[in-house]
Amino acid sequence: MVRQPYLKKGTWSHDEDQKLIAYIRKYGIWNWNEMPKFAGLQRSGKSCRLRWMNYLRPNIRRGNFSREEEETIIHLQKTLGNRWSAIAARLPQRTDNDIKNYWNTRLKKRIMGEKKNSSSATTETKSSMEENSSDADSSMMVDILLDYQIPTMDDFPELAADTTISLSDCDLSVAVDDHYNMAMDNNLVYDHYNMAMDNNLVSSENYWEIENLWGQSLTMEGLDCEVMSPNSQLWLHEPIYACDSYYDPVVELWFNPFI
DNA sequence: AAACGCATCAACCGCACTGTC
């Protein structure tokens, strides 16, 4: 009879966060089920993955959703349904869990309230939205996002899976520039890409945009440890979060992991 | 100050999907 090791549940402690971050920074993500053991965590792989994806991962934006983000979520939810991961893919720096929570606790109620008031009022709101230029802009942005298909590595079969990719020293531009321009006609993607590459050093914000644009094949999980390393270095280079208006203990962890 | 209700969000659970053998 195999004795199951004790697996802790519930809220993560500061110490556990430290261990997971330190481990991933050093070795990258290779196997969620095995990692906790080596990282000295008494957690399931699932729990580690969730904690990482929803809280510890760099470039996660926390705090209040902007009006534009709200409109985007509402629009995408209407179009895509409760496909939170798909919605999150179109909202840089927000996690699917955050979006799901925000929808369930706030937006859904608001929508229900609006519907309850009267259907005519809803129509009125829609037309007033169209009149309002900023709202119209956000609506247009949503349309662009909806039309935009995120490319994956499948779109670039020329690129070998073991290609060394280092955003921090712009190897990426050398490796994929031609393929990218050749394959992508979408100006939105092209602008994001150029915006990032115009900088000598790719900022974490731009990195996030690129990561989203290039799909999961270019994220940590899709890459082996060799390819992971440059990305890890990138995080070390600039572990800055977009939302800087409040204290976040995770930011503190990234800057001072061994406090 | 205590009790209560509600809102929020981190985390869990179960299922589905995908890749490998």
Place this chain on the structure above:
DNA sequence: CGACAGTGCGGTTGATGCGTT
């Protein structure tokens, strides 16, 4: 083709905080 392992996703729950009585 089926079994299995690893991973991802969406629904749900439970702990916590906050406002109200």
